[in-house]
Amino acid sequence: MQQTSHNSDRAPEPVGLYPHARQVGNLLFLSGVGPREKGSKDIPGVTLSQEGNVIAHDIEAQCHSVFKNVRSILEASGSSWMNLVDVTVFLTNMKEDFSKYNAIYAEYFKDNQPCRTTVEVNALPTPIAIELKCIAIME
Numbered sequence: 001m002q003q004t005s006h007n008s009d010r011a012p013e014p015v016g017l018y019p020h021a022r023q024v025g026n027l028l029f030l031s032g033v034g035p036r037e038k039g040s041k042d043i044p045g046v047t048l049s050q051e052g053n054v055i056a057h058d059i060e061a062q063c064h065s066v067f068k069n070v071r072s073i074l075e076a077s078g079s080s081w082m083n084l085v086d087v088t089v090f091l092t093n094m095k096e097d098f099s100k101y102n103a104i105y106a107e108y109f110k111d112n113q114p115c116r117t118t119v120e121v122n123a124l125p126t127p128i129a130i131e132l133k134c135i136a137i138m139e
Contacts, residue, residue, distance in 0.1 A: 005023075026138045027137060034128040046058075085114050088116075088117045101118075114134075
Protein backbone atom coordinates (compact mmCIF):
# COMPACT_ATOMS: atom_id res chain seq x y z
CA MET A 1 0.00 0.00 0.00
CA GLN A 2 1.33 3.43 -0.94
CA GLN A 3 2.31 5.83 1.83
CA THR A 4 2.81 9.56 1.46
CA SER A 5 4.23 12.05 3.98
CA HIS A 6 2.72 15.53 4.26
CA ASN A 7 3.95 18.74 5.87
CA SER A 8 2.19 22.08 6.27
CA ASP A 9 3.93 25.38 5.70
CA ARG A 10 1.44 26.98 8.15
CA ALA A 11 1.95 24.57 11.09
CA PRO A 12 4.86 24.69 13.55
CA GLU A 13 7.96 22.76 12.68
CA PRO A 14 8.10 19.24 14.19
CA VAL A 15 10.37 18.95 17.25
CA GLY A 16 11.87 15.73 15.88
CA LEU A 17 12.38 13.74 12.70
CA TYR A 18 8.80 13.05 11.60
CA PRO A 19 6.26 14.46 9.15
CA HIS A 20 3.18 16.41 10.18
CA ALA A 21 1.09 13.60 8.67
CA ARG A 22 1.32 10.33 6.79
CA GLN A 23 -1.30 9.08 4.36
CA VAL A 24 -1.82 5.33 4.08
CA GLY A 25 -4.58 4.41 1.65
CA ASN A 26 -7.51 6.71 2.40
CA LEU A 27 -6.44 7.33 6.01
CA LEU A 28 -4.40 10.30 7.20
CA PHE A 29 -2.49 9.92 10.47
CA LEU A 30 -1.32 13.14 12.10
CA SER A 31 1.74 13.19 14.31
CA GLY A 32 1.21 14.73 17.74
CA VAL A 33 0.17 18.37 17.30
CA GLY A 34 0.75 20.99 19.97
CA PRO A 35 -0.04 24.69 20.25
CA ARG A 36 3.33 26.15 19.24
CA GLU A 37 3.27 28.75 16.49
CA LYS A 38 5.01 28.44 13.12
CA GLY A 39 8.54 29.85 13.10
CA SER A 40 8.68 30.43 16.85
CA LYS A 41 9.56 28.59 20.03
CA ASP A 42 6.93 30.66 21.86
CA ILE A 43 3.87 28.78 23.05
CA PRO A 44 0.57 30.64 23.27
CA GLY A 45 -0.65 30.91 26.84
CA VAL A 46 2.57 29.75 28.53
CA THR A 47 4.52 31.77 31.08
CA LEU A 48 8.02 30.45 31.77
CA SER A 49 10.43 31.27 34.58
CA GLN A 50 13.99 32.39 33.79
CA GLU A 51 15.02 28.75 34.22
CA GLY A 52 12.50 27.65 31.58
CA ASN A 53 9.98 26.09 33.97
CA VAL A 54 6.26 26.60 33.41
CA ILE A 55 4.90 29.13 35.90
CA ALA A 56 1.41 29.27 34.40
CA HIS A 57 -0.51 28.22 31.33
CA ASP A 58 -3.73 29.31 29.67
CA ILE A 59 -5.46 26.15 28.42
CA GLU A 60 -7.95 28.19 26.41
CA ALA A 61 -5.23 29.90 24.36
CA GLN A 62 -3.48 26.56 23.86
CA CYS A 63 -6.70 24.83 22.73
CA HIS A 64 -7.42 27.45 20.07
CA SER A 65 -3.84 27.29 18.84
CA VAL A 66 -3.65 23.49 18.68
CA PHE A 67 -6.97 23.27 16.82
CA LYS A 68 -5.69 25.87 14.32
CA ASN A 69 -2.52 23.78 13.81
CA VAL A 70 -4.51 20.57 13.28
CA ARG A 71 -6.69 22.33 10.69
CA SER A 72 -3.58 23.64 8.87
CA ILE A 73 -2.06 20.16 8.67
CA LEU A 74 -5.30 18.58 7.49
CA GLU A 75 -5.77 21.16 4.74
CA ALA A 76 -2.13 20.99 3.61
CA SER A 77 -2.53 17.21 3.35
CA GLY A 78 -5.66 17.40 1.21
CA SER A 79 -8.15 16.54 3.95
CA SER A 80 -10.36 18.71 6.15
CA TRP A 81 -11.68 19.26 9.65
CA MET A 82 -14.91 17.47 8.70
CA ASN A 83 -12.90 14.36 7.78
CA LEU A 84 -11.53 13.80 11.30
CA VAL A 85 -12.65 10.39 12.56
CA ASP A 86 -10.58 9.90 15.72
CA VAL A 87 -8.91 12.32 18.14
CA THR A 88 -6.70 11.43 21.09
CA VAL A 89 -6.11 14.36 23.43
CA PHE A 90 -3.25 14.50 25.93
CA LEU A 91 -3.63 16.95 28.84
CA THR A 92 -1.01 17.58 31.51
CA ASN A 93 -3.56 18.70 34.12
CA MET A 94 -6.91 16.94 33.76
CA LYS A 95 -8.32 18.29 37.02
CA GLU A 96 -7.68 21.96 36.23
CA ASP A 97 -8.01 21.98 32.43
CA PHE A 98 -10.60 19.40 31.36
CA SER A 99 -13.75 21.51 31.74
CA LYS A 100 -12.33 24.48 29.79
CA TYR A 101 -10.83 22.23 27.12
CA ASN A 102 -14.09 20.26 26.84
CA ALA A 103 -16.14 23.43 26.32
CA ILE A 104 -13.78 24.72 23.61
CA TYR A 105 -13.66 21.28 21.99
CA ALA A 106 -17.47 21.32 21.78
CA GLU A 107 -17.34 24.65 19.87
CA TYR A 108 -14.92 23.28 17.28
CA PHE A 109 -16.53 19.88 16.91
CA LYS A 110 -20.25 20.70 16.97
CA ASP A 111 -20.66 19.79 13.28
CA ASN A 112 -18.21 16.88 13.17
CA GLN A 113 -18.01 14.56 16.15
CA PRO A 114 -15.09 12.15 15.75
CA CYS A 115 -14.38 9.46 18.31
CA ARG A 116 -12.37 10.96 21.16
CA THR A 117 -10.14 9.79 23.98
CA THR A 118 -8.71 12.21 26.55
CA VAL A 119 -5.74 11.11 28.64
CA GLU A 120 -3.75 12.85 31.36
CA VAL A 121 0.02 12.63 30.96
CA ASN A 122 2.79 13.71 33.29
CA ALA A 123 4.59 15.78 30.66
CA LEU A 124 4.82 16.48 26.94
CA PRO A 125 8.02 17.02 24.92
CA THR A 126 7.85 20.82 25.13
CA PRO A 127 6.28 22.95 27.91
CA ILE A 128 2.74 22.59 26.53
CA ALA A 129 -0.44 21.56 28.34
CA ILE A 130 -2.26 19.90 25.41
CA GLU A 131 -1.38 17.77 22.39
CA LEU A 132 -3.64 16.07 19.84
CA LYS A 133 -3.12 12.86 17.88
CA CYS A 134 -5.62 12.63 15.02
CA ILE A 135 -6.80 10.32 12.28
CA ALA A 136 -8.77 11.62 9.28
CA ILE A 137 -10.04 10.20 6.03
CA MET A 138 -9.02 11.37 2.58
CA GLU A 139 -11.73 11.86 -0.02
